[in-house]
Amino acid sequence: MVEVYRPDTLEQALDKLAVGDHTLFSGGTDLMVQHSVRPGMTPSFARDVVFVDAIDELKHITQASLETQAEGDADSALFIGAGVTLSEIERYPQVPDILRQSVAKIAAPALRNRATMAGNICNASPAADSLPALYLLDARVVLSSLQGQREMLLEDFILAPGLTQLKQGEMLTHVVIPQADLPETFYHKVGTRAANALTKLSVAGMAKISKGRTGKGKLVDWRVAFGAVGPTVVRNRELESLLVGQPTEKLAKPRFIDEVVAMYSEIIRPIDDQRSTAEYRHQASLNLLRRWLSQLSVS
Template identity: 40%
Template sequence: MAEKIIAYRFDCLDQTLSQLNKENCAIIAGGTDVMVMYKSRRGVPPKIPKPIVFIDHLSELKKVYQNQKDLHIGACCTYSELLGNPLIPIVLKKAIKTIAAPAIRNRGTLGGNVCNASPAGDTLPLLYVYNAKLLLRSVKGDRIVPISDFIQGVRRIQRESNEILVEIILPSVLDDGAHVIFEKVGNRNADAIAKVGFAGYIRLNGDGIEDVRFAFGAVGPTMIRSVAIEKMLLGRTVPLTDSDIAQVVAAFDKIIKPIDDQRSTALYRKTVALNLLRYFLSMKQYQPT
């Protein structure tokens, strides 16, 4: 007989936070990672070692709104909901369309992808180049943390047990004139875990580079981003020279250290990651005509 477990499903966020403050619970949003994490044998219910608390139905976690140029995305918005929302940047929708298949996209949430902190989380490269900030709430109040501080390693996040991720905030994402790309290399176009993920962001003033950012997924314990390398390109003009591009590629070559696993080899991952960087740096689409 299946063991009984305690499960909570409160009507509002405040009640949920108050329970989390009293008891260490496993949070379940869409459950698409949690159910896999605790799975046992076929036909046997997953063994979750703590009481569980459902949050996917909470309206406070499902809002998407604009605040000046910032975009606020509720942590429990499912991928399917985000695909249907006109405020969501097209490039983020492109990344979402590579995630799993529609059934998982109907359940999986953006907040779940962040809190699961997988090196292959497909929304993460873009969230890193957007300098995403995370709004966390507990009974003690709110705090806002940059995503790069929140995610500390493979499935390691800086969340207190009484906190819930409420919003993912993309600062200045609306109308900032940047050219942003996302590329994922996997065994097929969707429904495959990434071998390599890449996001690039560039904003020009005339032909001068005003801002540029890169993030690589699935080639390290978490997203690889280097503000120091990005700074090397500030003020340079496009089209970049071959030597500018070679300098940036060489710098990333030193810090990208992928591993071999069942999905790919370290050599393949590194080669593809650097090729994607070269491709982005020489793209014609954002260059002045």
Template identity: 35%
Template sequence: MYKNYRPNNLKEALDWMAEHKLIPVAGGTDLMIRARNWQGASRAMKGDVIYIQHLDELRFITETETDYHIGAGVTQAQFCQCDMLPDYAREVVGQMATPAIRNAATIGGNIANAASVADLLPLLYAADAKIVLRSRDSRRVLPIQSFEIGKYKTARRADELIFEVILPKLEIRRTLYKKMGQRRASILSKVSFMALEAEDGTRIAIGAVNDTVVRSKELEKRINEGGGVKSVLDGYKALLHGSDDKRSTKRYRERVVINLLMKWMEEKR
């Protein structure tokens, strides 16, 4: 039977994380499902857990002149309802899961889980977001690409919590976001595609196609310089390594990505 820790504040949480090997539980919408057991039995957690959802120090949304700061404990519902945050970001989170799940599921949980289908990740890659990690004795700031190192793998150390996400303020001129799934609501993505036209040009991030999100600054440069459509499409095709799985096929995902890229580039001309 695993032990439960319920800290009174962030300091206590980080002290306990430094002293024990603990699994953080935020909204529990990923973890509890993965740990489900036969009816009547307690959850099959893989170790002792620490509950962090109630910690006020992780539930904030603030802004500076250059960035938004979003605490890891902010729920998807709070994110969507926050007028301060840009519409293109709220649209992505508003299409995740269902209202009931969004009331519990946190931003930090979606990022820490590092699932290839996590819908927040393409947005964070396209925006060049940074992840702030805190432990009892350290604070680290990592670009999202350095944090997400593989399918279900992150650069987080066992004694660290995700503290916040830093989302740079961009001057957005155009966006295209598409989440493709079996149905509209409560479904994991077959493909999630985020294109932004910011002051420095096109940024494109594609989720659910590989183990981690696909983003290529070299191909974006080619788009910005008006390079040949074929060379851009071939370049992206070469980056899509995923295989067929229970949600979709490699071929379907490739076709969706190519169609969306063509739409994006046509609108640019």
């Protein structure tokens, strides 16, 4: 018989997770669908369930220094607790705009009042809407167990659809977002309608242009992440480093835009499924990239 626990503290949760296999249950908006039996019937779980939605320590967003976690430090990061809902993330003033935009595209308000970003991450769907923005922001995840904490880049944490580096006895407790200066960002999700739309594909981008003493500009930072066009979100740092340093007069040239689009065309590998076709996903992703590139303020 499956047992259900609802600990009030992180310590109680980790004590429970240390013994045996459990399903972690946060907002339950993925789990209730995945474990449903048939309409009107209680979902069926194979393992004991640990609800993590009553743990007060995980329900806060704080700003702290990356090294010392001392409040108010200039070189700070946002620490988003695993129990913070998507609606709370949307409302928090210091959340980077690109993350706010992508979270606001998830389902509809009622679901966002219950669902968490931790659940969106740990479900590890390549179409999860918070992921492209989080990859772009160099977000990190903190995993806690009775043995202590480990932290890693989100893009290293997610291994394949539905598969992460989470080990038995661990849970995700915080998402860490370095507070970088993100001057020009872009986010677009393609779905079938405005709300409650499953993602066919999405593109997130960031470009930073700096002017030298001569007044000539160059690209000093460039990041692009694609959702739902591969087994995990696609962000290619090698390609990004090839583009950093390019002078702005080159950026606006149609030939240069063609070259960049061609490079990304090689690395995205969408599939056909019930939401869309591989061909549509491939072409629409590249069209969005092209549109953003041609709209960059390079003057």
